[in-house]
Amino acid sequence: MIKDYTKFAFRTFKVRGIRTFLTMLGIFVGIAAIVSLISLGQGLENAITEQFEMLGTNKIIISPAGTFFGFGGEASSDLTEDDLDVINKVKGVKTAGGMLFKFANVKFGNEIKYTFVIGLPLDESGQIIQDLSGFDVDKGRDLKEGDKYKVTVGDFLAQGDFFEKKVQIRDKIEIEGQEFAVIGQVARIGNPADDSQVYIPMETARELFDEPLKLDFIMLEGVKGIDMSALAEDIEKDLRKHREVDEGEEDFNVQTFEELMDTYSTILVIVQAVLIGIASISLLVGGVGIMNTMYTSVLERTNEIGVMKAIGAQNKDILAIFLIESGFLGLIGGVIGILIGVGIGKLVEFGAAQQGLDILKASFPWYLIVGALLFSFLVGAISGVAPARQASKLKPVDALRYE
Amino acid sequence: MKKSIIRLDNVKKTYFIGDIEVPAVRGISLEVKKGEFMALVGPSGCGKSTLMNLVGALDIPTEGRIFLEDKDIAQMSESTLANVRGKKIGFIFQQFNLISTLDALGNVVLPMIFQGYNEAKRTARAERLLKMVGLGERMHHKPNELSGGQQQRVAIARALANNPDMILADEPTGNLDSKSGRQIMDLLGHLHLKEGKTIVMVTHDLHLVHYAHRVIHLKDGLVLKERIISKDHHHGER
Numbered sequence: 001m002i003k004d005y006t007k008f009a010f011r012t013f014k015v016r017g018i019r020t021f022l023t024m025l026g027i028f029v030g031i032a033a034i035v036s037l038i039s040l041g042q043g044l045e046n047a048i049t050e051q052f053e054m055l056g057t058n059k060i061i062i063s064p065a066g067t068f069f070g071f072g073g074e075a076s077s078d079l080t081e082d083d084l085d086v087i088n089k090v091k092g093v094k095t096a097g098g099m100l101f102k103f104a105n106v107k108f109g110n111e112i113k114y115t116f117v118i119g120l121p122l123d124e125s126g127q128i129i130q131d132l133s134g135f136d137v138d139k140g141r142d143l144k145e146g147d148k149y150k151v152t153v154g155d156f157l158a159q160g161d162f163f164e165k166k167v168q169i170r171d172k173i174e175i176e177g178q179e180f181a182v183i184g185q186v187a188r189i190g191n192p193a194d195d196s197q198v199y200i201p202m203e204t205a206r207e208l209f210d211e212p213l214k215l216d217f218i219m220l221e222g223v224k225g226i227d228m229s230a231l232a233e234d235i236e237k238d239l240r241k242h243r244e245v246d247e248g249e250e251d252f253n254v255q256t257f258e259e260l261m262d263t264y265s266t267i268l269v270i271v272q273a274v275l276i277g278i279a280s281i282s283l284l285v286g287g288v289g290i291m292n293t294m295y296t297s298v299l300e301r302t303n304e305i306g307v308m309k310a311i312g313a314q315n316k317d318i319l320a321i322f323l324i325e326s327g328f329l330g331l332i333g334g335v336i337g338i339l340i341g342v343g344i345g346k347l348v349e350f351g352a353a354q355q356g357l358d359i360l361k362a363s364f365p366w367y368l369i370v371g372a373l374l375f376s377f378l379v380g381a382i383s384g385v386a387p388a389r390q391a392s393k394l395k396p397v398d399a400l401r402y403e
Numbered sequence: 404m405k406k407s408i409i410r411l412d413n414v415k416k417t418y419f420i421g422d423i424e425v426p427a428v429r430g431i432s433l434e435v436k437k438g439e440f441m442a443l444v445g446p447s448g449c450g451k452s453t454l455m456n457l458v459g460a461l462d463i464p465t466e467g468r469i470f471l472e473d474k475d476i477a478q479m480s481e482s483t484l485a486n487v488r489g490k491k492i493g494f495i496f497q498q499f500n501l502i503s504t505l506d507a508l509g510n511v512v513l514p515m516i517f518q519g520y521n522e523a524k525r526t527a528r529a530e531r532l533l534k535m536v537g538l539g540e541r542m543h544h545k546p547n548e549l550s551g552g553q554q555q556r557v558a559i560a561r562a563l564a565n566n567p568d569m570i571l572a573d574e575p576t577g578n579l580d581s582k583s584g585r586q587i588m589d590l591l592g593h594l595h596l597k598e599g600k601t602i603v604m605v606t607h608d609l610h611l612v613h614y615a616h617r618v619i620h621l622k623d624g625l626v627l628k629e630r631i632i633s634k635d636h637h638h639g640e641r
Contacts, residue, residue, distance in 0.1 A: 004516050011504040307500045310461060311561065312489015312517040314482040396485075397462045400500075 001317075002324065009325040012297075013332075023293040024333035026286025031337025031376050033279035035368060036344035041272040042363040043349070045265060051359070052261045055132055058224070060232055061260065062087065062239070063217040065251045077243075077251040080213040086242045087218060092231045094223045097125030098215030099133075100205050106198060107174035108163045115162070116197045117175055119205025122147065126202075132219045135194070140169040140184030147201050151175070152184035156195040156356065175200065176208055190359035228256045283375075286333065287383040294326050294387035305391050306399025315392040322388030323381055330380015334373050341372075405436040407473070408491070408568045408601060409458055414467035416453050427453040429624035430467070435569060440595045440602045442612045445621035452573070454621065455605040459571045460488050472568075489517050493562025497574035499554040501546040507533060507557045508542040514564040525564075532560040536590060552583030559590060569601040570594070576611065588614055 013020040064079055079098070087096045100119035105112050120126050122145045130136065137152055153167050160166035167173060171182045180200065189195050206212055222231050236254045245251055255263070298305070305318055345362030352360040416428040427450045435441060435458065443458075445451050456462040457469060460476050469476045471491065476484055493514075494500075501510045508529050515525035533542050536556040546554055555575060562570050572591065576584030592614050594600040604615065612618045613632065620627040 001516060001519065008504070015504050303500070304502055307494075307496075307502065308513070308517075309485055310459070310488065310494045311514040312485055312565065314485040314517070316482070317517055395462075397456050400461070400496075 002320070005317075005321045005324045006328065008321055009328045012325060013328070019293060020329065023289050023329055024336065026289040027283065027330055027333025027376055027379060028286075028337035028340060030279055030281075030283030030286050031334045031372050032340035032344060033282060034276055035338050035341025035364075035372050036348070036362075037272060037275045037279060038368050039341065039345040039362040039364050040348055040360070041268060041275075042365065042368070043345075043361045045268055046363055047359040047361065048261065048264050048268075051134065052257055055134065055257065056221075057257050058222045058226070058228060059128075059132055059257045060220050060222065060228065060235065061132075061217055061253075061255050061257070062220075062235065063253050063255075065253055078213075079215045079218055079252060081215065082213070083239060083242065083252075084215060084218055086238050087220060087235055090231070090235050090238055092222055092226045092234065094221045095125050095128045096218060096220035097121050097123075097127075097129045098218045099129050100202060100209070100211060100214060101197075101216050102205070102209045102211075104176050104209070108157075108167055108171070109165060111163050113162065116193070117205065118197055118199045119202040119209075120199050121202045128219055128221050131221075133194075134189055135186045135199075137184040138187035140182070142184060143199060143201050147183070148204055149178065149180045150183045150201065151180040152186055152199045153182055154186050154195045154197045155188040156192065157198065158185040161356070162196050173198070178208055188356075188358075190357065192356040195356055228258065232256050232259075283379055287330075287379045290326050290329050290380050290383040291387060293329070294322060294384050295390070297325070298322065298387045298391040301391075302394060302399050302402040305394050306396050306402065309394070309396035310400065318394075319388050319392040322391050323384050326384025326388065327377050327381035330383070331373065331377040333380070334376025337376065338369060338372050405438060407470070408435045408437055409460070410434045410470040410473075411457065411464075412468045412470070414457055414464040414469060416450075416457060416462070417465045426624055428457065428464075431621075431624075431626055432467075433619065433626070435601065435603055437568065437601055438599055439617060440592075440615045441604070442615035442618045443603065443605045443621060444607065444609060444612055444618060445627070447607060449621040450624040451605050451607075451621050453624075455571065455573050455603075458603055459492055459494060460484060486518075489514055490565050491568045493565070493567040493570045495555070495558050495562050495570065495572040495575045497577040499546070499551070499558050499578070501554055501557055501561075503546055506543045506545050507538060507549065507560075510546070510557055511560045511564055514561060518565055529560070529564065532563050533557070536560045550583070551579050552586055555579060555583070555587050556590065559587070559594075563594075563600075569603060572602065572604040574606055574608075575604065576606075576608065 062079065064077055081098065084096060084098045087093060098121065101116050103114055104117045105114050106117070120129060120143060122143055140152070143150055143152060151173060156162040157167040167182055169182055169185065172179050173182060174180070175198070186199070222228055232254045236250065239252060239254070240247060240250060243251065308318065342364060345364065349360060349362045352358070411431055411433050413430050413432050414428060415426065415430050418425040418427055431454060443451050443454060457464055460469065460471055463477055471487060479487065502513065505513065508526070511529035511532055512525050515528065530542065533539060536559055538553060538556055538560070541549060541553065546557070549557065575587055575591065579587060588611060591602055591604070595602050604611070616632055618630045618632065
């Protein structure tokens with residue numbers, strides 16, 4: 001019987017094509033928004049998790065308070081080489097290294113542009129910075145001890161996406177007026193900011209920018225098998241003592257990678273929840289649209305309902321006919337919405353990749369698709385309950401007499 | 404004595420328009436017996452539509468009782484009544500009342516869906532019925548692609564779908580030209596004579612009453628007179 005009533009619903013949709021489409025519009029806009037938002041949010045989370053997993057969980061980042069992962073805002077109090085010494089003495093620290101970066105002008109040929117210039121330590125601690133930042137030289141060579149005015153460049157520079165011309169090995173570039181020889185190209189990281197950076201030896205950077213002690217952040221690796229949160233607490237304690245601040249008033253952050261990952265995830269979840277909340281309003285409006293259409297439909301088909309009752313339809317049959325119809329209005333709207341949502345997700349992914357952000361992959365887990373389908377069907381069916389009940393309660397004589 | 408299909412026992416039906424009482428049926432007793440062709444006739448406003456709704460178990464009387472196969476319909480739940488109605492009574496309406504989104508076959512199949520017949524069975528039966536009413540070639544036409552006479556024949560096939568005890572026809576020729584009207588009446592006459600169907604027809608057209616065995620004249624919500632027409636009088640076969 002459900003099969004027959006489903007056929008009825010599809011015949012009605014066919015006959016009332018435009019109205020059906022307009023009714024579904026409300027649903028598929030909402031579903032498309034939700035599917036694309038969740039797929040991109042999920043993709044972002046996957047990308048972050050993947051990056052963190054690649055780096056390993058036995059890492060800690062120390063940054064000045066008031067910044068996030070080293071970026072944004074003026075640090076209230078800089079980290080210095082002294083802090084790095086303190087950290088290196090904490091039991092359980094395997095290697096620790098610091099990094100300096102400056103937004104500086106870079107000249108290539110006649111072009112002058114601004115980008116981040118990273119000062120890298122050239123001792124063994126440089127390796128941990130490279131590991132943690134996820135960059136690797138894939139052409140030419142790494143900076144090594146003894147280098148002074150040598151530079152390795154990000155992929156955007158190497159590919160000609162930054163300057164008009166490609167920056168090749170053995171080319172010369174000027175940083176803050178000082179000439180540097182290009183010795184290596186760094187493999188693509190996957191986001192435009194990181195891929196536009198250039199890397200110079202730490203000592204050269206200190207001279208060039210007149211920053212004898214400052215470190216923008218410090219990264220460290222713990223010895224194998226150690227409890228990272230306990231290590232983070234130890235470091236925090238020693239740094240407090242060294243910097244003479246009280247507990248709760250630290251002017252620095254000590255974050256394990258796990259904490260950092262949680263922080264990112266939490267922010268992502270909140271942002272997603274807000275966006276989905278907004279998208280849900282459109283679904284609600286879509287539901288009201290279905291209800292309105294169903295009421296109109298009941299009114300139009302009053303005579304038909306009377307006929308069906310006369311020839312043996314029970315209240316439950318009429319109820320089922322209208323509920324199935326409204327449910328399918330929702331479901332088909334949902335299917336279209338999912339298709340559009342997947343399209344938008346893929347489009348954003350493509351657009352991001354065009355901009356160099358190729359770590360962002362829209363993700364469509366099965367539960368998102370199934371959930372969206374189920375949800376759209378439910379919105380339709382629930383919106384149809386009141387009109388369908390009204391239809392099923394019509395008295396056959398009254399319904400037959402209705403013109 | 405022939406089996407009673409539906410029996411009305413001093414039935415009254417009063418409508419209210421605002422505060423004003425409108426007695427449409429003011430006390431009618433009648434019995435439809437298996438195999439008869441009964442005509443309910445009278446001028447408009449005589450209460451025949453109301454009576455037809457009562458005979459068709461579409462409505463509940465204000466007073467008096469209606470027995471469908473010796474069961475009081477007032478005691479039945481709405482669902483049971485719908486189910487019984489679907490099984491026992493086939494309706495033919497003046498406006499044809501076909502479902503516009505369904506083709507001829509779909510319309511004839513519909514009552515059988517409500518009774519839960521399986522698809523193969525009901526399709527075969529619907530096809531047979533449509534062939535019987537002469538629409539074998541037009542099974543997949545929508546109502547708006549059929550003439551009035553053809554639509555009414557679809558309606559007759561639909562009325563026969565669940566092999567009902569009684570066919571209730573409300574002004575079956577009221578919306579048809581005289582030729583189509585005669586064809587429909589011949590078809591009903593044939594169903595009565597050859598298939599032994601019980602038919603109750605409501606009409607204001609006195610020309611149609613000669614198809615019936617028993618004619619009940621109504622006036623002002625009451626039975627004015629009842630007339631029996633000879634049973635071996637053959638009609639509709641001309």
